[in-house]
Amino acid sequence: MAVYTKLTANDIAAFLTHYQVGTLVSFKGITEGVENTNYLLVTQKDGVETRYILTLYEQRVNASELPFFMSLTEWLADRSIICPRPVKGEGDRTIFSLKDKPAALINYLTGRGSPHITPRHLELCGELIARMHLAAEGFPMTRRNALSVDGWTNLYHQFRSQANTITPTLEKEIATELQLLETHWPTGLPRGIIHADIFPDNVFFTDGNTDQPDLSGIIDFYFACNDFWMYDLMICFNAWCFDTGHKFVPARAQALLNAYHRLRPITDAERQNMPILARGAAMRFLITRSHDWLHRVEGALVNPKDPMEYVAKLRFHQQVRSAKEYAAF
Numbered sequence: 001m002a003v004y005t006k007l008t009a010n011d012i013a014a015f016l017t018h019y020q021v022g023t024l025v026s027f028k029g030i031t032e033g034v035e036n037t038n039y040l041l042v043t044q045k046d047g048v049e050t051r052y053i054l055t056l057y058e059q060r061v062n063a064s065e066l067p068f069f070m071s072l073t074e075w076l077a078d079r080s081i082i083c084p085r086p087v088k089g090e091g092d093r094t095i096f097s098l099k100d101k102p103a104a105l106i107n108y109l110t111g112r113g114s115p116h117i118t119p120r121h122l123e124l125c126g127e128l129i130a131r132m133h134l135a136a137e138g139f140p141m142t143r144r145n146a147l148s149v150d151g152w153t154n155l156y157h158q159f160r161s162q163a164n165t166i167t168p169t170l171e172k173e174i175a176t177e178l179q180l181l182e183t184h185w186p187t188g189l190p191r192g193i194i195h196a197d198i199f200p201d202n203v204f205f206t207d208g209n210t211d212q213p214d215l216s217g218i219i220d221f222y223f224a225c226n227d228f229w230m231y232d233l234m235i236c237f238n239a240w241c242f243d244t245g246h247k248f249v250p251a252r253a254q255a256l257l258n259a260y261h262r263l264r265p266i267t268d269a270e271r272q273n274m275p276i277l278a279r280g281a282a283m284r285f286l287i288t289r290s291h292d293w294l295h296r297v298e299g300a301l302v303n304p305k306d307p308m309e310y311v312a313k314l315r316f317h318q319q320v321r322s323a324k325e326y327a328a329f
Contacts, residue, residue, distance in 0.1 A: 079135040144226065196235060
């Protein structure tokens with residue numbers, strides 16, 4: 001989430017006339033995230049106040065793909081995956097235009113990301129991802145993963161000449177790793193719909209004792225696509241199984257992988273390919289973070305993520321030779 005497009009109360013009030021959600025009480029820009037413009041709204045109808053997220057789609061989101069994302073969250077919510085549904089407006093539409101950009105009103109999901117990650121959080125994540133993968137089976141729409149190996153290479157060439165301003169030798173490191181990933185990227189692994197962005201700020205937990213959290217839900221499906229299930233799991237692995245100093249935490253990895261495996265057994269081929277998928281998952285976010293770090297939007301209320309986090313994680317994975325070094329499951 002972020003704010004690239006500045007809105008006024010009048011802008012939002014006019015947009016809300018497409019819906020039956022009452023009148024605008026307050027709004028606030030959300031600076032977390034990097035992809036789209038987001039505002040937290042409070043509306044009032046019949047004396048009851050309700051919160052919503054207003055999203056304007058920018059940058060990498062293709063407007064023609066928005067029906068895929070909207071339909072997917074509805075499909076998952078209907079199958080007991082707690083995720084925010086798009087609000088239907090006039091004509092049963094979920095997408096309208098605001099400031100000449102596609103925009104949607106999304107139901108607000110309670111809870112918050114946890115600032116103190118424990119193995120229990122990873123157990124809940126593993127169970128959630130497995131249930132989500134299984135629940136999406138039969139979903140009638142598909143979307144190609146535009147940020148897989150070929151997409152990384154194309155994006156890399158947009159900042160290659162500036163890569164070493166992030167850290168010396170980064171240009172060569174990325175080029176060498178991309179060549180390896182292109183050569184060794186697996187085929188034929190179990191696949192289906194994946195979330196592709198399961199970071200701590202996209203999974204919510206209820207307030208309370210951090211040692212015994214309860215899952216509240218998952219948000220931000222705007223990178224969802226069809227790809228390997230294990231690749232999705234390794235994106236989560238990279239985002240959750242390292243501490244704030246980017247040091248690998250085996251207990252977190254063990255909890256994540258065991259919980260997932262209990263509900264959707266990991267195959268031998270998936271286990272064998274975990275190291276290369278982990279490297280690819282690290283490369284995906286190193287590439288996009290580097291691009292965004294070097295191509296900041298002037299005046300936008302957004303905090304670009306530091307690409308050096310994923311330099312460290314990629315270098316860690318480059319030393320791993322088998323899944324046994326991650327966890328025994």
